[in-house]
Amino acid sequence: MPRRLVPHAVAALVTAVVLAPLALPGYVLRYDMVFVPRQPLNWEMIAPADALPRAVPLDAVVSAANLLVPGWLLQRVALVAVVYLAALGAARLLPTARTMPRVVAALAYAWTPYLAERLLLGQWALLLAYAALPWLVSAARDLRAGRPGALARLVLAAAPAALTPTGGLIALLTVAVLLPLRSRVTALAVAAVAALNAPWLLAALASAAGGSSDPEGVAMFAARAENWAGSWLALAGTGGIWNAQTVPASRSSVLVPVVTVLLLAVAVPGLRELRRRWPGGADRLFVLAAGGFVLAAAGATGPTVAALEWLVVHVPGAGLLRDGQKFLIPYALVVALGFALGAELLADRLARRFEPAAGRVLLAGAMLLPVVVMPDLAFGGAGALRPVRYPADWDAVAARVAAVPGEVLSLPFEGYQRYDWTRGVVVRDPAPRYLDAPVLMNDALRVGTVTVDGESPRATAAQALLAEGRPAAELGVRWVLVRKGAVAGPPAGVLTGLRLVHDGPYLQLWENPAAPQTTRTAAAGRRIPALAAHLLAGSFVVCAGLAVLRLRRRSWYGPRTHESGEEKTWPSWPPS
Amino acid sequence: MAKLATFVVAAVAGGVLGIVGILATVGAVSPSADHVASIETSDTEPAAYGTR
Numbered sequence: 219m220p221r222r223l224v225p226h227a228v229a230a231l232v233t234a235v236v237l238a239p240l241a242l243p244g245y246v247l248r249y250d251m252v253f254v255p256r257q258p259l260n261w262e263m264i265a266p267a268d269a270l271p272r273a274v275p276l277d278a279v280v281s282a283a284n285l286l287v288p289g290w291l292l293q294r295v296a297l298v299a300v301v302y303l304a305a306l307g308a309a310r311l312l313p314t315a316r317t318m319p320r321v322v323a324a325l326a327y328a329w330t331p332y333l334a335e336r337l338l339l340g341q342w343a344l345l346l347a348y349a350a351l352p353w354l355v356s357a358a359r360d361l362r363a364g365r366p367g368a369l370a371r372l373v374l375a376a377a378p379a380a381l382t383p384t385g386g387l388i389a390l391l392t393v394a395v396l397l398p399l400r401s402r403v404t405a406l407a408v409a410a411v412a413a414l415n416a417p418w419l420l421a422a423l424a425s426a427a428g429g430s431s432d433p434e435g436v437a438m439f440a441a442r443a444e445n446w447a448g449s450w451l452a453l454a455g456t457g458g459i460w461n462a463q464t465v466p467a468s469r470s471s472v473l474v475p476v477v478t479v480l481l482l483a484v485a486v487p488g489l490r491e492l493r494r495r496w497p498g499g500a501d502r503l504f505v506l507a508a509g510g511f512v513l514a515a516a517g518a519t520g521p522t523v524a525a526l527e528w529l530v531v532h533v534p535g536a537g538l539l540r541d542g543q544k545f546l547i548p549y550a551l552v553v554a555l556g557f558a559l560g561a562e563l564l565a566d567r568l569a570r571r572f573e574p575a576a577g578r579v580l581l582a583g584a585m586l587l588p589v590v591v592m593p594d595l596a597f598g599g600a601g602a603l604r605p606v607r608y609p610a611d612w613d614a615v616a617a618r619v620a621a622v623p624g625e626v627l628s629l630p631f632e633g634y635q636r637y638d639w640t641r642g643v644v645v646r647d648p649a650p651r652y653l654d655a656p657v658l659m660n661d662a663l664r665v666g667t668v669t670v671d672g673e674s675p676r677a678t679a680a681q682a683l684l685a686e687g688r689p690a691a692e693l694g695v696r697w698v699l700v701r702k703g704a705v706a707g708p709p710a711g712v713l714t715g716l717r718l719v720h721d722g723p724y725l726q727l728w729e730n731p732a733a734p735q736t737t738r739t740a741a742a743g744r745r746i747p748a749l750a751a752h753l754l755a756g757s758f759v760v761c762a763g764l765a766v767l768r769l770r771r772r773s774w775y776g777p778r779t780h781e782s783g784e785e786k787t788w789p790s791w792p793p794s
Numbered sequence: 795m796a797k798l799a800t801f802v803v804a805a806v807a808g809g810v811l812g813i814v815g816i817l818a819t820v821g822a823v824s825p826s827a828d829h830v831a832s833i834e835t836s837d838t839e840p841a842a843y844g845t846r
Binding site: 249339438442460461462463464466467468469470471472473474477568571572573575576579580582583586587590591592593594600632633634635644663664665666667703704705 | 804814817819821823839
């Protein structure tokens with residue numbers, strides 16, 4: 219096999235091993251990961267009227283893609299892209315001409331606790347930012363070096379990251395930190411990535427949800443310990459997600475902290491080598507990684523907890539910082555690159571001292587280490603990503619609602635629930651994505667026995683009304699959807715005045731004959747700017763794609779930096 | 795001498811990977827209830843987004 223194809227083959231193999239269960243038919247529904255057969259494109263996807271735009275522009279992009287591709291296929295394309303591009307991106311970014319260290323980097327970045335834990339929490343769009351980061355760094359490096367097409371490639375790499383506010387923010391910071399200050403090119407690049415962030419920023423302005431969040435979320439979503447070594451070492455190993463339900467079981471092994479220390483010990487000389495090979499650029503990447511680590515650790519201990527609590531209450535949008543572990547993405551990339559280069563240095567030393575085979579054995583061990591320490595990422599997190607089928611009730615209810623559009627109240631009034639048909643897996647309410655209508659759902663989040671309040675004033679009002687047992691019809695909704703799951707259904711008084719129009723084994727749909735004819739959406743003066751921002755971001759991506767195509771590069775993602783057998787061709791970063 | 799060194803490197807690397815792998819697999823198969831709850835039914839709250 220040609221050497222340049224080896225990283226592709228490794229990326230494909232890792233993807234196949236991690237996502238093997240997706241060969242089965244159906245949808246993987248898990249926590250935040252909700253794909254539906256055909257997601258409608260409506261104003262709620264572009265500018266949510268009452269909720270914070272946590273899935274903007276993600277929902278609009280998925281809805282638009284759903285016009286061409288069915289949901290089950292779209293889900294597979296997205297998840298394959300996450301794992302494949304993460305592995306390949308890290309392999310290509312490593313400043314070396316040798317193949318085995320590239321493979322070490324691929325596995326060290328694509329087989330991480332971060333990827334496993336966020337995948338098991340269903341945050342696939344955040345993982346697109348994870349997969350995009352090596353490509354974004356590569357494009358920023360080329361932009362500094364003045365290579366043709368680098369700006370267009372930077373926009374294309376930032377685009378998948380900017381599908382969520384967190385990813386977009388990480389992409390924007392990456393570009394701002396890696397590119398030199400006071401440069402016209404930097405201004406252009408920052409402006410382009412800011413434009414990619416415009417949809418969620420303008421949607422936030424269009425929403426009736428307040429910008430402040432419940433400070434209780436800081437403690438609930440803070441990084442947590444996964445074994446005896448505490449939360450800081452869990453973060454150092456790129457783990458430490460807040461949710462114990464989405465942690466691979468192997469993370470509790472007593473040896474995990476030891477392996478983390480070993481990995482970091484190998485990475486430290488590798489990072490020194492990275493500075494030597496990328497003068498200026500590596501330092502900037504380290505700053506980015508350190509900033510991400512500080513954010514990740516801020517909610518866990520110390521005086522920063524109080525500061526974060528103050529921020530999320532008083533600074534609009536600061537709620538993004540509550541789940542700080544998600545900002546570990548640049549740190550994970552730096553550790554992967556350092557580990558691969560450190561292993562390469564060690565292998566060189568062994569090869570020089572003894573024979574080349576000794577170095578190759580060590581590199582093979584470094585390749586396998588991430589897999590061996592967390593074997594249960596294989597096969598969809600040891601079976602956690604098994605696809606399921608939606609009950610036929612969902613199509614029947616969607617058709618009813620589409621025939622007479624109007625706001626839907628989704629009961630039980632819980633945003634997340636486990637169902638028999640998901641094999642007991644907790645999943646976000648599919649109604650907002652399955653039904654072509656605004657859905658009033660609870661945006662408060664239960665973490666154990668603690669409830670972290672949501673931001674939607676309308677959801678808060680609905681919660682108060684339902685808690686008093688008053689009729690749901692008083693909310694003025696057209697439809698009430700009752701999802702039969704592990705949570706008990708609503709008391710009879712809540713359904714007073716409603717007419718049952720669908721009664722299936724999994725769903726009931728009740729109609730409110732007295733509902734007003736108007737559909738609740740954000741005011742036109744607010745949603746039009748959000749739509750314009752979507753179109754602007756989309757036009758940037760289309761123009762960048764066309765520019766890359768016009769340049770007729772050998773590959774869309776970046777120029778080849780070396781030929782087979784060529785030893786020292788990786789370009790240095792221009793001095794800062 | 796060189797061959798012996800390669801054998802030693804392979805033995806050490808294999809030993810470390812083996813021990814780590816066995817312990818990780820044992821942990822994955824029988825997780826500690828204190829730390830890990832990736833089995834959904836261990837959470838008694840049916841509408842929880844997660845537990846710490």
